[in-house]
Amino acid sequence: MESSDKADCLSSRVSRAILKQLTTALEMASVDQLAHPMLRIEAFVQDGDGRQDGGGMAGNPPSHVHIMTTKSIKSARPKEDKPPKLARVQGRRGNGDGPEITIVDSAYSKTTPETETACEDIPDTDRSSHRRSLGALRLRAKPDTSLVSAFESQRRMQVGEHNFPKRAKTQADIAATPDKSSFDKFITGIWEHIHGGVHLEPQSLVEQLQLTATGAAHALTDNDDPRLLNPHGVQGPTAPLSSVCLNAAADNPELFRSSNVFCRKVTQASRTCRSIEVIIQAHWVEQFDSYVEFLAATNTSMPLGKCRKAALMRACRDFEWSEKELRNKMAVWRGYKQIKDAAGWATLVFAGMGLYRLCKYRTDFSAKSMDRLRALRRRIEVAADTLHPRWRQLLALVGEAPERRFTGHAHDWVTFLDGSDPVTLRSTYVSHDPNFSFQHIDESIIDGRAWVAEDPRWIPPPSAALSLESANTCYCFPSLFGGPRPPCPVRVFRTSDGRNNGLQALVSFERGAAIGEFVGLVTRGLENLDVMESAAVKHRPYQIWQGHQGNFTRFVNHSCKPNAQYQHFVWLGIQRVLLISKGIEAGTEITVDYSESYWRGLDKRCLCGESCCRYSGEGALRMQEQVRREESDQGRQSRELDNRAFPGLKRRPPDINIRSSIKQKN
Numbered sequence: 001m002e003s004s005d006k007a008d009c010l011s012s013r014v015s016r017a018i019l020k021q022l023t024t025a026l027e028m029a030s031v032d033q034l035a036h037p038m039l040r041i042e043a044f045v046q047d048g049d050g051r052q053d054g055g056g057m058a059g060n061p062p063s064h065v066h067i068m069t070t071k072s073i074k075s076a077r078p079k080e081d082k083p084p085k086l087a088r089v090q091g092r093r094g095n096g097d098g099p100e101i102t103i104v105d106s107a108y109s110k111t112t113p114e115t116e117t118a119c120e121d122i123p124d125t126d127r128s129s130h131r132r133s134l135g136a137l138r139l140r141a142k143p144d145t146s147l148v149s150a151f152e153s154q155r156r157m158q159v160g161e162h163n164f165p166k167r168a169k170t171q172a173d174i175a176a177t178p179d180k181s182s183f184d185k186f187i188t189g190i191w192e193h194i195h196g197g198v199h200l201e202p203q204s205l206v207e208q209l210q211l212t213a214t215g216a217a218h219a220l221t222d223n224d225d226p227r228l229l230n231p232h233g234v235q236g237p238t239a240p241l242s243s244v245c246l247n248a249a250a251d252n253p254e255l256f257r258s259s260n261v262f263c264r265k266v267t268q269a270s271r272t273c274r275s276i277e278v279i280i281q282a283h284w285v286e287q288f289d290s291y292v293e294f295l296a297a298t299n300t301s302m303p304l305g306k307c308r309k310a311a312l313m314r315a316c317r318d319f320e321w322s323e324k325e326l327r328n329k330m331a332v333w334r335g336y337k338q339i340k341d342a343a344g345w346a347t348l349v350f351a352g353m354g355l356y357r358l359c360k361y362r363t364d365f366s367a368k369s370m371d372r373l374r375a376l377r378r379r380i381e382v383a384a385d386t387l388h389p390r391w392r393q394l395l396a397l398v399g400e401a402p403e404r405r406f407t408g409h410a411h412d413w414v415t416f417l418d419g420s421d422p423v424t425l426r427s428t429y430v431s432h433d434p435n436f437s438f439q440h441i442d443e444s445i446i447d448g449r450a451w452v453a454e455d456p457r458w459i460p461p462p463s464a465a466l467s468l469e470s471a472n473t474c475y476c477f478p479s480l481f482g483g484p485r486p487p488c489p490v491r492v493f494r495t496s497d498g499r500n501n502g503l504q505a506l507v508s509f510e511r512g513a514a515i516g517e518f519v520g521l522v523t524r525g526l527e528n529l530d531v532m533e534s535a536a537v538k539h540r541p542y543q544i545w546q547g548h549q550g551n552f553t554r555f556v557n558h559s560c561k562p563n564a565q566y567q568h569f570v571w572l573g574i575q576r577v578l579l580i581s582k583g584i585e586a587g588t589e590i591t592v593d594y595s596e597s598y599w600r601g602l603d604k605r606c607l608c609g610e611s612c613c614r615y616s617g618e619g620a621l622r623m624q625e626q627v628r629r630e631e632s633d634q635g636r637q638s639r640e641l642d643n644r645a646f647p648g649l650k651r652r653p654p655d656i657n658i659r660s661s662i663k664q665k666n
């Protein structure tokens, strides 16, 4: 008899014996009392060294047989009573050297007890079906492919050696998965946060309001009374939250004002908290690294990897996070540290929400990007120190010096595009003007000696009514004149081509946007100096001079292909000269066309470097010659005067003249 047949017989005998024992033990007259009786036997046969395969143990390959049978032990039933079929799985394990493992499940037997008992007498032709119906014990040399194919159309789960059980994605699954909308993500986010690691503790909020808002938020603003944060006078960290908030209706100006200030303070405080969060997290990564170094130094036999693991495990316990969670967070925090290393703490403190995304997805952490950040470092620090004088107080939390490095006005510093240390504005002028001084102003100052008590920029109402300039319809006006002007995102920088300083746009300005107003001393009669010439009323020209007073427009250079222009507008009856973008990319220099009347007869050459440059080299000389010829034309001279008086009406860009009255040498 073949070994497989022997196993079948063995299976039958064992089944019968167990069945007999079971019916006695369970005091059953017959298994027919059971609705779906099944018998399942599992047996192992292996070498006596106690090893099993698959465990990665060294030594001889295991020589064992693993036999499982799930056997129906009840006679055939009517079709409608059949229990649902179980999955039939047939698999093989082993490397071919030793006996194989065969697993066969048989759900429902059509065999009768008689056929089971007479196994030796079964004709060869019936044996395969007999074996299958028994789902019997067997040793199998090859898998029975007939079994596999018989169930190919059924749902099958597989457990691979290393895979977690999963159902393969079908093409239909992929096609049916729509992109999640932002709203769906928002809802999912709520569930994730409610069930996730968010800790909202109102009492700690009170502490934050008191400690952070009065300390750190106050650090970011100069002039507000921190007591306004707490209009109800919270005395200590244990005060209830209700005593902090404003719960009365704002039905009088004072309460409304308190509410405004309170809301602003809390908003600033949460912004400050975000800054604190990122610098602490970047700093924690530094501390983690130094703790790993400490472990490596004190345990010389411990490999660095193990030191890291030990530090991580220690941190996981203190954070009360899983290793996976901490590792994920740490990857982001390490990004913060890298950015801090390249561009300094100010970059982290003033980074927006983009910082998290950048560090989580590491979208652009190339060496080139880091070099760009390094070159920005000093420019960011100048802006941070001068516009937020107390921001460095936050650095006390990470053991850094809180003293600011760059004092004064933001434009008292000249920065370098290559990232070199900034220099003072004064130092860039003293070589040609030892008495150089510059006062930063937001509004023009009327030169009393030139204009006594009147403002030459004033436009009388009848004339204003006729003028297009009086319409005040430009959308730029609210941004420039509708409230406090925020500092303009521009920076004075040192040019590398002999034009001394220039003005750089830190953000992009869309075409038509007002960048700022040309302000300075409103005077008249100046000669041999760079001035803006204008006139609100015909035959009453005035000059705006930025020699000692002005704003950032003072540093706008000329280009023959400019990306901005000066334009007249009238605001509340006063003519203004605005610097308007023609479409400016972030990081580029802001330039205007000073106009022909500026360069005419000037013993300077234009250094704009544009291929269309009109005032340099041969072209410039030809232009100057032509200008000389034109100047002899008296009629043209008077037309020019008109144009200067009403540039907004009669001339389009360049419509304002910066005029240098330096006399022509000949």
Ligand SMILES: C[S@@+](CC[C@H](N)C(=O)[O-])C[C@H]1O[C@@H](n2cnc3c(N)ncnc32)[C@H](O)[C@@H]1O
Binding pocket: 498, 499, 500, 501, 502, 530, 554, 555, 556, 557, 558, 559, 604, 605, 606, 607, 608
């Ligand atoms: C209004 S200021 C501009 C800022 C100036 N570069 C500075 O450092 O103060 C005008 C002066 O800048 C210089 N300048 C501006 N544009 C120039 C250009 N395209 N070529 C040469 N010099 C230029 C000239 O010296 C001019 O007198």
